[in-house]
Amino acid sequence: xxxxxxxxxxxxxxxxxxxxxxxxxxxxxxxxxxxxxxxxxxxxxxxxxxxxxxxxxxxxxxxxxxxxxxxxxxxxxxxxxxxxxxxxxxxxxxxxxxxxxxxxxxxxxxxxxxxxxxxxxxxxxxxxxxxxxx
Numbered sequence: 001x002x003x004x005x006x007x008x009x010x011x012x013x014x015x016x017x018x019x020x021x022x023x024x025x026x027x028x029x030x031x032x033x034x035x036x037x038x039x040x041x042x043x044x045x046x047x048x049x050x051x052x053x054x055x056x057x058x059x060x061x062x063x064x065x066x067x068x069x070x071x072x073x074x075x076x077x078x079x080x081x082x083x084x085x086x087x088x089x090x091x092x093x094x095x096x097x098x099x100x101x102x103x104x105x106x107x108x109x110x111x112x113x114x115x116x117x118x119x120x121x122x123x124x125x126x127x128x129x130x131x132x133x134x
Contacts, residue, residue, distance in 0.1 A: 001133040004124060007035065010042040013131055017043060020133060023117040025094060027105035030121035035129050036103045039121065040073055047071050047099055055103075060088055070098040076107040085111055 001020060005013045017026070026043075028036040037055045044053040048066035056062040056075045064071040072093055079085060085108045093100055094113060105112060118134035 003131045005129060005131065007038070007127050007129065010039060011046075013039060013129075014042045014046045016131065017119065018046065021117045023115050024098065025100040025112075025116045026102065027112065027116050027118045028101065028103050028121065029105065029118065029134070031123070034121040034123050036121055037075075039129075039131075040101045040103070043101060044071055044073065060084070061093070070096070072098055072100050074100065074102045076102065076104040079107050082108050082111055 003013060003016045005016075028040065030036050041053040044064055048068055049064040049071055050066075051064055053064065053073060054062065056073055057077060060074060060076065060079070062073045064073070074090075074093075076085060090108065090111055094111075102108075105116075105118075120132040120134055122130040122132070124130050
């Protein structure tokens with residue numbers, strides 16, 4: 001399954017994700033600048049979070065509360081190895097009933113269970129992205 005969308009149509013991409021995901025743990029793959037954080041910010045809004053989402057590049061995880069519970073946004077770009085994710089308790093997050101939105105999941109590949117949804121973002125042009133369910 002895939003969807004091509006314009007950056008000003010992020011709501012279409014978010015709706016597509018929410019209607020088609022098989023899991024609340026979403027793994028976002030894509031090169032730097034592909035729009036992972038931008039898409040996650042819109043997804044966080046769609047999940048009912050009233051705070052403005054930001055990238056957790058240095059903190060590794062941002063926690064948001066929505067009307068339906070917790071939403072966690074992870075960015076593992078800067079970690080050196082999986083031990084850092086273990087030290088922060090990644091297993092507890094993954095075993096929860098919360099939404100887990102993970103950028104750079106390839107950095108913790110061995111820690112991820114089966115109950116995940118892989119999403120790949122590709123840059124088609126400056127304004128167009130391709131979203132693929134893997």
